[in-house]
Amino acid sequence: MxxxxxxxxxxxxxxxxxxxxxxxxxxxxxxxxxxxxxxxxxxxxxxxxxxxxxxxxxxxxxxxxxxxxxxxxxxxxxxxxxxxxxxxxxxxxxxxxxxxxxxxxxxxxxxxxxxxxxxxxxxxxxxxxxxxxxxxxxxxxxxxxxxxxxxxxxxxxxxxxxxxxxxxxxxxxxxxxxxxxxxxxxxxxxxxxxxxxxxxxxxxxxxxxxxxxxxxxxxxxxxxxxxxxxxxxxxxxxxxxxxxxxxxxxARVPAVKSSAVKSSAAEGSAVGSAEAAEDAEDAGARAEFQALKDAVEAIRPLQAKDGSIQEESDRERAAELVSKIVGHVERLAPRFPHDAAYLAAVVADFGKWVDQGLGVPDFLDALDAFHPDTQRVDGLEHLVVFPMYTQNGTTFRHIEAVWIRTIWPEWLAELERTRYDNPMFVPIAFEDFTSGYDTNSAVLFPETVAVRETPARFTWGGIFADREAARFRVVSGAAAATLKLALPPDAARLIASQELAQDTFVLWDLIHDRTHSHGDLPFDPFMIKQRMPYWLYSLEELRCDLTAFGEAVKLEREGVPHARYVQLAILFDRLFRFPITGNRVRNYDGLGGQLLFSYLHRNDVVRWTDNRLSVDWDRLAEGVADLRGEVEKLYRDGIDRSKLAHWLAAHQLVATYVAPNPASVWAGGAEALPVEGFPKAVVDAVLPDEFPLSMFYEALRRKLGDVVDSTKGIRA
Missing domain, CATH: 3.40.50.880 (Class I glutamine amidotransferase (GATase) domain)
Incomplete structure (x- = not known):
């Protein structure tokens, strides 16, 4: 299939x-x-x-x-x-x-x-x-x-x-x-x-x-x-x-691929023998990785939040476990010859950690040696071992071991070479992982690794497209059934096929990720380091998705098969999963989904009538383009505004479609904001849930909350 x-x-x-x-x-x-x-x-x-x-x-x-x-x-x-x-x-x-x-x-x-x-x-x-x-x-x-x-x-x-x-x-x-x-x-x-x-x-x-x-x-x-x-x-x-x-x-409904180890198709033949040997080698590597996982899980309870072993009584046991971890890494290393320098650096950094008394770990040398961005080969696997936190997972810099596989089909490589240059982008899939990834985390970022000093620049970022696709399929399928949304056949196929959804997310991520550095930008797009109201983050993430949607419309006209599916994935993930995922404290991704739904609903592209959701598919691309136009105008105008004026204009844009909290200070405009102490005072005036969920989304969260929760740690 x-x-x-x-x-x-x-x-x-x-x-x-x-x-x-x-x-x-x-x-x-x-x-x-x-x-x-x-x-x-x-x-x-x-x-x-x-x-x-x-x-x-x-x-x-x-x-x-x-x-x-x-x-x-x-x-x-x-x-x-x-x-x-x-x-x-x-x-x-x-x-x-x-x-x-x-x-x-x-x-x-x-x-x-x-x-x-x-x-x-x-x-x-x-x-x-x-x-x-x-x-x-x-x-x-x-x-x-x-x-x-x-x-x-x-x-x-x-x-x-x-x-x-x-x-x-x-x-x-x-x-x-x-x-x-x-x-x-x-x-x-x-x-x-x-x-x-x-x-x-x-x-x-x-x-x-x-x-x-x-x-x-x-x-x-x-x-x-x-x-x-x-x-x-x-x-x-x-x-x-x-x-x-x-x-x-x-068309035949896509079958679910089995993740079971391949069986020999021709027992006794040369081909069958080769496959059997390959299967045995793979089984041995997976058993070795399981042993590595066991050692990693055993050391985690001994680590403090910063990754150190603070209790002196635990250090002897921790050193023994580090020795086991190093042994497993060394035995697995031959399977990853392209990562030889990196894995040698991992072993060395573990050794220095023990020699220096198991304080805060420093894996800068290993991080400097790991460059999946220079090895974007479809199917190429990496063994990744770092003390690190996992975004949307755990804030502790505990040791993690992740076996990943690169997703880099030729059609995607061609688009990246000729149209959407993004040398830092590394789409990946899980083969196996330790408990820090048995969470909602779907990224592997170098800035999460414990190091003695921040590198001058980061050169790569990994996104687990398999997890994105799997949770999208679960939540979107449940949402469509709950909301009685009659799906177009291509949308139904997207939800049914992990392979199609995974490739779709890879293309979406490629365009979204590079958009952070393109366009009329009134501020540093990598604004996670900046102090500002969270709806600015919402608009930036939404801007990138609206741009990806618009590019997908162009690509569809040019005959790129996955482009139509990117549009559907953006629509469903933004409307169904984002608003009801996570808590309501500065939930910037959720707010972006709320804004998209409200805009489309206000303009009669999306309708909620008779307890049934419907979409005017003929007008969808136009509606998304119109919202994108409003966001891009906000950005262009922001270049000529003061920071506070831009923040206010952004709040007003969101509030035009998503009702702010009745207790909002910001809804009162400039006159209601503190005069002294900028920017801290005005940022502190932002409510944790400045733009609460609508009644529609409150009801949807009650119905789908368990479904969203079930996708924690999901495997494809």
């Missing part, structure tokens, strides 16, 4: 459509667009799907099992249509059985039928009957609801109940306008979801034109017209979005 669907377009049964331009030109030299699904295939590829044509041989279980969606587009005898000329439009019973079994086991099927279906000499109706769908032998006419006044070019009526209730997905998200050119109608069973139907004025009236059906573990989509996704029509109305929705919804 891959993150993106693998689509097989059948052309071996005398189909009337092809995804190959040269074949379309051969089929229909005068008008190849009337025989091509070339643009439809290209659109799917732009969404990340792989698309291939099946041009020879039967559809067998083995062939189908390697694909997530099968598309069958109007098989026909040559008497009626220009076809691929390959095979027969009649599927043998063995192929019908194989297709049905494939769908029942989780595969997806998209079938494009036609008007007067019976005349084309195929047995498509026999195939569809297995899924409870029929195609009526008719031609719909609707002069009152037609494209360009052509009665047989029927404008479909979207059904309000176009949601797949079982998966909670909205198959018509951003796609509620469609024209069916010379369509038949469908018959369906009660469990089918009707997406489009004929209008009450059509002949025949109120009949299904497009339906979605579940069969076993799989999904089937049937459309009563094949022209609407052809090259000459897919640009009409919302056809492109509809095509993407339908294929993505039908």
């Amino acid at each position: 891959t993150a993106f669907p693998r689509v097989l377009f059948d052309e071996a049964h005398s189909e009337s459509w092809t995804i190959r331009r040269d074949v379309a030109e051969t089929m229909n030299p005068g008008h190849p667009d009337d025989s091509g699904y070339v643009r439809a295939a290209g659109l799917l590829r732009g969404l990340g799907h792989s698309v291939d044509a099946h041009v020879e041989g039967p559809l067998t279980p083995g062939l189908l099992s390697a694909r997530d969606v099968l598309v069958i587009a109007h098989p026909s005898a040559d008497r009626w249509e220009r076809t691929t000329g390959l095979g027969s439009p009649v599927f043998p019973v063995e192929e019908l059985d194989a297709i049905e079994e494939y769908v029942r086991d989780g595969g997806g099927l998209v079938v494009l039928a036609e008007y007067e279906q019976e005349k084309y000499g195929s047995n498509l109706t026999e195939l569809l009957a297995r899924f409870g769908v029929g195609v009526e032998h008719t031609l719909v006419r609707d002069p009152g609801s037609a494209h360009n006044g052509v009665a047989s070019w029927v404008l479909g009526t979207p059904r309000n109940a176009s949601h797949d209730s079982r998966s909670g997905q909205d198959l018509l998200a951003g796609a509620r306008r469609a024209c069916f050119y010379r369509a038949g109608t469908l018959t369906v069973s009660d469990h089918a979801t009707v997406l489009f139907a004929t209008s009450p004025t059509a002949t025949p009236a109120n009949r299904p034109l497009a339906v979605a059906v579940r069969h076993g573990e799989g999904r089937v989509v049937v459309v009563a017209d094949s022209d609407l996704f052809g090259d000459d029509s897919i640009g009409d109305y919302d056809h492109a979005a509809l095509w993407g929705n339908l294929v993505t919804w039908a």
Whole structure:
């Protein structure tokens, strides 16, 4: 199973459509667009799907099992249509059985039928009957609801109940306008979801034109017209979005990858022996790391907050444990030859710590030797051992041991090289960790390490995209269910796939992280060292996310597959997880999410009606861009303001959409603030919860608080 669907377009049964331009030109030299699904295939590829044509041989279980969606587009005898000329439009019973079994086991099927279906000499109706769908032998006419006044070019009526209730997905998200050119109608069973139907004025009236059906573990989509996704029509109305929705919804749901050690696939063979040796080596390394963890956990209770061993009675035991830790690091070091200098420095720093009496540890030499930023290779692993605190985890500088893996796929490396230069950014994933990371921490930052002096500059920062993705999936899935939000199919796939979500967060983090140093900045973007009201932090983090969203919109237009998912991840994580995570004392990330929700809600992009959340997907990008414009104007104007004036303007911007605490001094404006003692006095006037949660978020926190808490220490 891959993150993106693998689509097989059948052309071996005398189909009337092809995804190959040269074949379309051969089929229909005068008008190849009337025989091509070339643009439809290209659109799917732009969404990340792989698309291939099946041009020879039967559809067998083995062939189908390697694909997530099968598309069958109007098989026909040559008497009626220009076809691929390959095979027969009649599927043998063995192929019908194989297709049905494939769908029942989780595969997806998209079938494009036609008007007067019976005349084309195929047995498509026999195939569809297995899924409870029929195609009526008719031609719909609707002069009152037609494209360009052509009665047989029927404008479909979207059904309000176009949601797949079982998966909670909205198959018509951003796609509620469609024209069916010379369509038949469908018959369906009660469990089918009707997406489009004929209008009450059509002949025949109120009949299904497009339906979605579940069969076993799989999904089937049937459309009563094949022209609407052809090259000459897919640009009409919302056809492109509809095509993407339908294929993505039908695709096999991503399977959860097992983290178990690989088993030998060919016992006794050379390959099998090599895999067995690799497995044994891996198992040995993991056992050694577990022993390292045990020693680290044993020394932690002996350490003070600053990492020192303060009780003299504990020092002998601590020295013994340090010796064990060093031994485990030395035995693991050969697995990480690229970190040889660093791990040698770790051993040396442990030795100096013991020799100097186990006071406050100093691992500056080891920190100076560790440079994952110069080794951004996809899959490269590092053993990281430092006395350190973990952000959003523990404030104690205890010894931690973390086994990490670099995430650096070529598509991301290319974007970083050519567009979003960020040499310090190191996306990583956990292999294993000690208890300081059995927390909410999702970063590995050098500034957290215990050192004798702060280095002149830090050169790297690690972000655990696997943890970000895993907790996003848990919270967003629960929030969507709780709020009855009907998800677009791509959003549902994002929540279902750890691999897709992880890659999505890597791209989001890349753009977000570099944005701190780009734009019209009235202050040092790394303002964690500065004393200022916390809503300034909120706006800076939100600015970076709004920028990442805007860049993702551009990248989506350019065909970068993950870009659409970045937009969804930013929206859901900001709206669902950020506001209800952590306590309410200067919760700057939470406030950023509150502001985004309130702005979108105020502008009717997000709606909370009848205890159901909905999103106007067509206006989402515009709404986010408008808020970004307001924040960027605040920043530009801030360059010409005094510090206090900028802080007040920022408070006013937030307060325009998020109601401040009724007891707020800042809400009273400059006149209410202390005159003397700037900046301390005015910062002290900030309430711990200057912008409390709305009633919406208070209710959401009660419902999802346990879900958020469950993501502490989450593993992918």
